[in-house]
Amino acid sequence: MKFEFADRLQKLPPYLFAELDRLRDAVAARGVDIIDLGVGDPDHGSPAHVVESLCQAAADPANHHYPAYSGMSSFRDTAAQWIKNRFGLTLDPAKEVIALIGSKEGVAHFPLAFVNIGDVVLVPSPAYPVYHASTIMAGGEPVEMPLLKENDFLPDLDAIKPEDLKRAKALVINYPNNPTAATADLDFYKKVVEFCHEHGLILVSDAAYTEMAFDGYQPHSILEVPGAKEVAIEFHSLSKTYNMTGWRIGYAIGNEDLVAGLGKVKSQIDSGAFDVVQQAGITAMTGDQDFVYRNNEMYKGRRDVLVEGLRNLGLDVATPKATFYVWCPCPDGLTSTEFTTRMLEECGVVSTPGNGFGAPGEGYVRFALTVSKGRLQEAVERIAKMGL
Numbered sequence: 001m002k003f004e005f006a007d008r009l010q011k012l013p014p015y016l017f018a019e020l021d022r023l024r025d026a027v028a029a030r031g032v033d034i035i036d037l038g039v040g041d042p043d044h045g046s047p048a049h050v051v052e053s054l055c056q057a058a059a060d061p062a063n064h065h066y067p068a069y070s071g072m073s074s075f076r077d078t079a080a081q082w083i084k085n086r087f088g089l090t091l092d093p094a095k096e097v098i099a100l101i102g103s104k105e106g107v108a109h110f111p112l113a114f115v116n117i118g119d120v121v122l123v124p125s126p127a128y129p130v131y132h133a134s135t136i137m138a139g140g141e142p143v144e145m146p147l148l149k150e151n152d153f154l155p156d157l158d159a160i161k162p163e164d165l166k167r168a169k170a171l172v173i174n175y176p177n178n179p180t181a182a183t184a185d186l187d188f189y190k191k192v193v194e195f196c197h198e199h200g201l202i203l204v205s206d207a208a209y210t211e212m213a214f215d216g217y218q219p220h221s222i223l224e225v226p227g228a229k230e231v232a233i234e235f236h237s238l239s240k241t242y243n244m245t246g247w248r249i250g251y252a253i254g255n256e257d258l259v260a261g262l263g264k265v266k267s268q269i270d271s272g273a274f275d276v277v278q279q280a281g282i283t284a285m286t287g288d289q290d291f292v293y294r295n296n297e298m299y300k301g302r303r304d305v306l307v308e309g310l311r312n313l314g315l316d317v318a319t320p321k322a323t324f325y326v327w328c329p330c331p332d333g334l335t336s337t338e339f340t341t342r343m344l345e346e347c348g349v350v351s352t353p354g355n356g357f358g359a360p361g362e363g364y365v366r367f368a369l370t371v372s373k374g375r376l377q378e379a380v381e382r383i384a385k386m387g388l
């Protein structure tokens with residue numbers, strides 16, 4: 001028997017990183033020493049006190065049952081308190097907070113709650129691939145808002161076509177941004193909130209990187225903008241902040257109807273995050289936050305090595321204020337794919353071609369700062385020998 005994938009699946013491109021892993025493995029199989037700056041996954045483990053808390057929680061049979069659909073009330077209380085401490089915002093943990101099995105899960109399920117067949121979702125491009133894919137899986141139509149250097153990698157809201165806007169149900173933003181490492185100030189956030197009010201759009205903010213910032217810069221929450229809670233849902237993650245990518249824990253905050261819609265979808269599909277993991281998440285959010293500071297100091301050191309090294313090769317790289325990515329323009333005459341492929345084949349350096357995140361990413365590659373300074377230095381030296 002041969003079974004055809006559903007149309008919605010056939011419309012999806014292969015998940016970018018699955019493809020890249022295959023190429024990397026092929027080069028590694030030749031015995032090449034690989035420096036992997038591909039996937040944005042922290043190279044260090046989770047904090048010891050969080051691991052310990054997980055073990056303790058796992059030993060308690062009370063935590064072995066189906067979780068509450070929207071998360072333990074203690075987890076939601078803790079998340080609300082964390083948001084209050086960090087952004088000065090007051091949330092109702094019962095209605096304006098929902099636990100997620102990682103923020104990707106929430107971002108991916110959200111369109112099922114609000115997007116009808118043929119509805120447009122305005123998504124950034126280049127971008128984390130999930131906004132595009134989840135729109136398609138919900139039967140919607142992603143319309144790309146290009147993130148261009150001349151606009152500081154912010155979407156140009158005035159450039160959205162009126163006919164797309166008329167059919168649009170939601171608009172997605174993600175700052176600090178993956179893959180461009182761009183940041184958004186409150187002025188831009190105000191503009192987007194106003195725009196969504198004016199056009200009746202749901203505002204989806206992916207805030208996975210608010211805690212990964214350098215040089216004293218403090219990223220914002222969209223909910224800091226007055227009136228944002230009438231239109232916005234924001235996705236937060238413990239993955240990058242506390243080196244917990246494998247644990248699958250995050251949460252969404254914001255408008256109570258948007259949170260409720262997401263909860264309704266989740267109650268039919270998954271049964272919530274494991275209470276043991278939520279317990280560990282509480283420990284991460286309430287414990288020693290110095291961990292986050294030290295992590296950022298480490299990434300900052302790596303950032304400086306890579307940015308300086310690439311600049312010495314004549315590449316016009318901006319110094320990112322946030323995220324653990326460096327968004328690097330390609331050398332003259334090379335496309336994103338050519339530059340990535342040559343670095344992989346000739347240097348064993350894995351990067352991600354910018355166009356893999358969407359066509360407007362052409363002309364760039366993304367490096368993730370997920371190896372030591374020494375290895376980054378080695379990567380730069382190998383690229384230098386390539387003779388660009």
Ligand SMILES: *Cc1c(COP(=O)(O)O)cnc(C)c1O
Nearest residue numbers: 102103104128178208237239250
């Ligand atoms: C890493 C990342 C996430 C985090 O996803 P989790 O599911 O919480 O691990 C979300 N959005 C973006 C843009 C990311 O890069």
